[in-house]
Amino acid sequence: MRGGRKRYSQGGQRQILQMLRKKQKPREKEQKYPAEQLGTAPVGRLILEMSVPSVIGVMAYSIYNLFDTVFLSQGAGMEAVGGTAVSFPLFLFLSAVSSTLGSGAASVMSRAFGRGDMEQAAKTAGNTFAVFYGTAVLVTVFGLLFLDPVLYAMGVTDDLLPYARDYTRIILAGAVTSTGFSSLIRAEGSSRYAMNIWVIPLSANVVFDCLSIFAFRMGVTGAALGTVLGQCISMGMSIWYFFLSGKSCLNLKLRHFLPDFPVIKEIVLTGLPSFVQTCGTGLSTVIVNWFLRKYGGSLSIGTYGIAGRVMTFVQFPVMGLAQGIQPVIGYNRGAGKWERVRETMKKSLRGAAVYGGAVYLLTALFPETVLGIFTGDEEVLKLGSRILRIAGLGLAFSAVVWIRATYFQAVGRKRAALLAGLLGPVIFFAPAAFVLGGMFGLDGIWYAFPVSAAAACLVTKNCTDR
Secondary structure, eight states, rough: OHHHHHHHHHHHHHHHHHHHHHHHHHHHHTTTOOOGGGGOOHHHHHHHHHHHHHHHHHHHHHHHHHHHHHHHHHHHHHHHHHHHTHHHHHHHHHHHHHHHHHHHHHHHHHHHHHHHHHHHHHHHHHHHHHHHHHHHHHHHHHHHHHHHHHHTTTOOTTTTTTHHHHHHHHHHHHHGOOOOOOOHHHHOOOOOHHHHHHHHHHHHHHHHHHHHIIISOOHHHHHHHHHHHHHHHHHHHHHIIIIIISOOOOOOGGGGGGOOOOHHHHHHHHHHHHHHHHHHHHHHHHHHHHHHHHHHHHHHHHHHHHHHHHHHHHHHHHHHHHHHHHHHHHHHHHHTHHHHHHHHHHHHHHHHHHHHHHHHHHHSHHHHHHTTTTTTOHHHHHHHHHHHHHHHGGHHHHHHHHHHHHHHHTTOOOOHHHHHHIIIIIIIIIHHHHHHHHHHHHHHHHHHHHHHOOOOHHHHHHHHHH
């Protein structure tokens, strides 16, 4: 009896253990969040899984901007296009704020995930939300109180003022909805949801723009309402992800939203290179236009506007690649897995350089075909082809610099990231354009692009090797 009892109890213990294991398996599965794969999955597969959705999201935004301009020009006239365009600096500012906070917070969160410090990650996300929404409310109040002076300061004319006022008033009212924090979602490893938070709202925006402008004849008011509608969808998707879906690995509490100034300082300083890069791109455009006015005139300015748009468009995939690898690098840096960081950089740099070279060959061999999408003017096609063949030489170098700047930001090297963001578009470009423009005239301006990009590539390599 004792032996039988012993055998029975052992068998019963085994059954109980098996039952417990079966019950525990779903729990273990539920506790595995997407961020964990950043430190274990094959690096090559990770780069693709994280970057492809980012590329799709960025391209969707670019296509939306194109549709928005086409709809307004055809359905409301060029005055409406001018009225919306004059308020662009205001939206650039809001974009720069959200980009600064988003990229800075994503870097801090990724490294916290790598260390397993969920409290730090939650505090970073909560403070990011609080700072952005606080800033957006201040922009809304200030902008609506001083709307006309702000518009005049941005260069609006009396003819365009009614369009700019109607458009900007609605956009300002919806400023708090102007970001869905896709970078924070991507930092958790949820790259597909981060893509959807771009694609779904932008698709709704395009549909509503089409209906409001062509069917309801609402002009710039319809375009502004469509933009805010898309932003509201994005904001709703963000709220659902972080607070209702259970998909986020963050357990956000009220205390995480209370201002923590060391955390805010780390977010802002880490994200500052994104702000500088955005402003630097705008500054480089001003520098180019100043030199073109001196050496080329209106034709060269207009043609560069088209060629520059082409070069910006083809660089969006590199931007998507950079966004995709940022959480991979940050997580593994936080976990101390430097071999995976180096492998990520090696493969990303190689991919960016090959892509930049391939795109240059495509635009250099078939420039008139590419430019023909925008214009049929023979003079513009001729000059634009020359711009793409010369200035486009810097595409591969710029792609490499972008990846290195992302690396600096992801690992928390703030000064190096700031330097990388300024080198190409400002520090090297301005003197290169001045010297080469004086030596070769208009062609010197185009040569300044690859020269400054190559110099920035060389300097950032030395910073990376340290």
